[in-house]
Amino acid sequence: MQRRLSGESRCPNGPRGFTLLELIVVISVLGILSSLSIPPIASWIKESKIDGAKAQVNTAAADCLQRLRTSDNQDIAVDSNIISDDNLKQYGYKIASGGNKCSYFSIEPLDSDETHRFPMGFAIGLGKLTKLATPTGAESLPSCKSWAGENCSVSEDLKRHVEYLEKINAAKNSCESTYNQWITAKSSGSNVRWNPTGDSKCPPRPPIEDAQYCTPNSCNRKVYALDGTVVGYTQEDYDKALEEKYGRICTEKLEDLRNQTPPFTNPSEQPITITECGPQEFWFHKGKEAATQDEWTGLMCEDEINNVISSGGLNNKALPYCGSEPVYICDGTKQPNAEKYQQCVEANEGAKCQSEINELIRTSPNGVVSHPSKGRATPPCGDTFWVCNNTYKDSEEKFNADCPSQPPPTCKPRNQRRCDKFGGIWCKCA
Numbered sequence: 001m002q003r004r005l006s007g008e009s010r011c012p013n014g015p016r017g018f019t020l021l022e023l024i025v026v027i028s029v030l031g032i033l034s035s036l037s038i039p040p041i042a043s044w045i046k047e048s049k050i051d052g053a054k055a056q057v058n059t060a061a062a063d064c065l066q067r068l069r070t071s072d073n074q075d076i077a078v079d080s081n082i083i084s085d086d087n088l089k090q091y092g093y094k095i096a097s098g099g100n101k102c103s104y105f106s107i108e109p110l111d112s113d114e115t116h117r118f119p120m121g122f123a124i125g126l127g128k129l130t131k132l133a134t135p136t137g138a139e140s141l142p143s144c145k146s147w148a149g150e151n152c153s154v155s156e157d158l159k160r161h162v163e164y165l166e167k168i169n170a171a172k173n174s175c176e177s178t179y180n181q182w183i184t185a186k187s188s189g190s191n192v193r194w195n196p197t198g199d200s201k202c203p204p205r206p207p208i209e210d211a212q213y214c215t216p217n218s219c220n221r222k223v224y225a226l227d228g229t230v231v232g233y234t235q236e237d238y239d240k241a242l243e244e245k246y247g248r249i250c251t252e253k254l255e256d257l258r259n260q261t262p263p264f265t266n267p268s269e270q271p272i273t274i275t276e277c278g279p280q281e282f283w284f285h286k287g288k289e290a291a292t293q294d295e296w297t298g299l300m301c302e303d304e305i306n307n308v309i310s311s312g313g314l315n316n317k318a319l320p321y322c323g324s325e326p327v328y329i330c331d332g333t334k335q336p337n338a339e340k341y342q343q344c345v346e347a348n349e350g351a352k353c354q355s356e357i358n359e360l361i362r363t364s365p366n367g368v369v370s371h372p373s374k375g376r377a378t379p380p381c382g383d384t385f386w387v388c389n390n391t392y393k394d395s396e397e398k399f400n401a402d403c404p405s406q407p408p409p410t411c412k413p414r415n416q417r418r419c420d421k422f423g424g425i426w427c428k429c430a
Contacts, residue, residue, distance in 0.1 A: 064102035137205030175219035186228030263287030353381035
C-alpha cells in the first residue's frame with residue numbers, strides 16, 4: 001500500500017507546475033527586464049499603461065452619458081467607484097483639479113515632465129460626448145490623436161517640433177537608402193552615411209537645446225568600401241585594403257594622382273582606370289576621389305556655377321555639367337527660378353542706370369538732360385530730367401522755380417564757362 005501511494009504521488013505522466021527554482025528564475029528575469037531602460041520595452045510598457053487609463057475614462061464616459069440623459073444637473077460628479085485617483089495611480093495618472101464632473105472630466109500624468117502620458121478626458125453637452133487631449137511631446141502625439149482625433153490640441157511649437165523631427169527622419173532614411181544602394185552595387189571608394197550623433201539628443205518636445213545633436217544635416221559620416229565591403233573610415237584604411245588586394249604599385253599611383261599640382265580632375269566624363277588596380281574606376285575632382293560619377297558630376301556643376309558667380313556674370317542657360325535645365329545666376333547668387341532671376345536682373349539694371357544718372361547730375365550744366373537707355377527698359381534707364389546746380393529736378397516747373405535763368409550780362413562775366421554752367425557769382429562782372 002505504501003509503495004502504491006508513493007508511486008501515485010509521483011504522477012509521471014500527469015501535468016506538472018513550475019518548480020520553486022523555475023519560478024525564482026522567471027521572476028528574476030522579469031525584474032531585470034523591468035529595471036533595464038530598453039527603449040522599445042519601456043515604451044511598450046508606457047503605452048499599455050496609457051491604454052489602461054483610456055479604458056477607465058471610457059467606462060466613466062459611458063456611465064456619465066447614461067446618468068446625464070435622466071438628469072438636468074450638469075454638476076454630477078463622476079462615479080468614484082468607476083474611476084478615482086486610487087485606481088488611476090497604477091497607470092501613472094490622477095484626476096485633474098476641477099475636472100471630476102460628468103460635464104467635463106480630465107485626467108493628467110502624475111509626473112509633470114512626462115512625454116509619453118498626456119492629459120485627456122471628455123466633455124458632455126446636449127447628449128453628445130467629445131473626447132479631449134493635449135499631447136506632452138512628439139512621443140505622445142500618435143496616442144493623443146487616436147484618443148481625441150482632431151480634438152488633440154497641438155501647440156504651434158509642438159507642431160513645428162514634430163515637423164522638424166520628421167524632417168530629420170526623412171533625411172536619415174534618404175541618406176541610408178543612398179548608402180545601401182552604393183554598397184549593394186559593390187562600389188569602391190568613399191561615400192557618406194548617417195552620422196548617429198546627428199539625432200542622438202533630439203528631445204521629445206521643444207525646445208531643441210543642442211542643435212548639433214539634432215539636425216537633418218548629418219549625412220556626413222565618411223565610409224570607405226572596396227567592392228561593396230566596408231574597409232574603414234579613413235583614406236589610410238582604403239589604401240591598405242587596395243594594397244592588400246592589388247599590391248603597392250596601385251596605391252602609389254593613386255597617391256601620385258592625389259598629390260598632383262594643380263590638383264588632378266578627370267579630364268572628361270570618363271572614369272580613370274589604373275592597370276595595377278584591377279577593374280576599379282576612379283573619379284577624381286581637384287585631387288579628391290568622388291564616390292560615384294553622379295557625385296563627380298555634381299562637383300563639376302558646382303565649379304561651373306562658382307565660375308559664373310566669381311566673374312560677376314549673369315546666366316539663364318543650361319551649364320554643361322548641370323543637366324538640361326537652365327541655371328539662373330544673378331548678382332553673385334544662384335536664383336531659384338526664372339521669375340526671381342528676372343527680378344534680380346531688373347534690379348541690377350536699374351541700379352546701374354541710377355549710377356549713370358548720378359554721374360550726369362554731377363557733371364551736367366544746368367538744364368534738361370536725357371539719360372541714354374542703350375536698349376535698357378528698367379526705370380530709371382532712359383530718364384529725362386533737369387539739373388540745377390548739380391541737383392536733380394524731375395520736372396521743368398521745379399527747375400524754373402529753383403533755378404531761374406540768368407539775365408544776359410551787361411559786362412564780361414568773371415568766368416563765362418562757369419557762368420553758363422553754374423550761374424550765380426560767376427556771372428558777375430569781372
